[in-house]
Amino acid sequence: MVKKINTAVFISGRGSNLKSLINFSKKKNSSIVIKLVVSNNPIAKGLQYAKKSKIKNFVTLFNNKNISEKNILKKLYKNKIELICLAGFMKILSKNFIIKFKKPIINIHPSLLPKYKGLNTHKRVLKNKEVVSGSTVHLVTSKLDSGKIILQKKVNVTNSETIESLEKKILKLEHILYPKAIKKFLSSL
Numbered sequence: 001m002v003k004k005i006n007t008a009v010f011i012s013g014r015g016s017n018l019k020s021l022i023n024f025s026k027k028k029n030s031s032i033v034i035k036l037v038v039s040n041n042p043i044a045k046g047l048q049y050a051k052k053s054k055i056k057n058f059v060t061l062f063n064n065k066n067i068s069e070k071n072i073l074k075k076l077y078k079n080k081i082e083l084i085c086l087a088g089f090m091k092i093l094s095k096n097f098i099i100k101f102k103k104p105i106i107n108i109h110p111s112l113l114p115k116y117k118g119l120n121t122h123k124r125v126l127k128n129k130e131v132v133s134g135s136t137v138h139l140v141t142s143k144l145d146s147g148k149i150i151l152q153k154k155v156n157v158t159n160s161e162t163i164e165s166l167e168k169k170i171l172k173l174e175h176i177l178y179p180k181a182i183k184k185f186l187s188s189l
Ligand code: GRF
Pocket: 011, 013, 014, 015, 016, 017, 018, 046, 087, 088, 089, 108, 109, 110, 135, 171, 174
């Protein structure tokens, strides 16, 4: 039997990647089990997916980042979390948090990193008339969207592309890419 890695997923909103990770974790041969969902937003739609699947959730507002991160770390230790997957989590974790957690943290970003780090990626991609974009799963370091790339996938950007159509296209591919990248990463350990 595959050893399942205790995983926490951090979200801030819609949670479609969380949903795909929950589905992945439920597969017989999946390498992760999601023990905890963390959100900085009490009305994040994604929290509903956690509740539906009876996964514990922890909400902390990040009004005081230091205190929020301390409280999250307590939950992570308590639930013996070995891996964090950021999935649309809109807060930047401090260097201190990353060092204290000690275990891997990975993120999914909707661009072909190292291009288009940060926010509003699709808008910038369209403005620059790029013909390809995509998504990247990478390790998290204290430098924004800059850690080692685990897996990346491209999509074509068409002439008639809009921010909405590109977002939709990339999200669809992310739902396949994130589980694949997790598998790849865990099997490389
Ligand atoms: C995704 O596009 C992800 O790449 C980015 O934020 C978005 C989250 O979407 N980091 P969702 O909340 O998983 O639907």
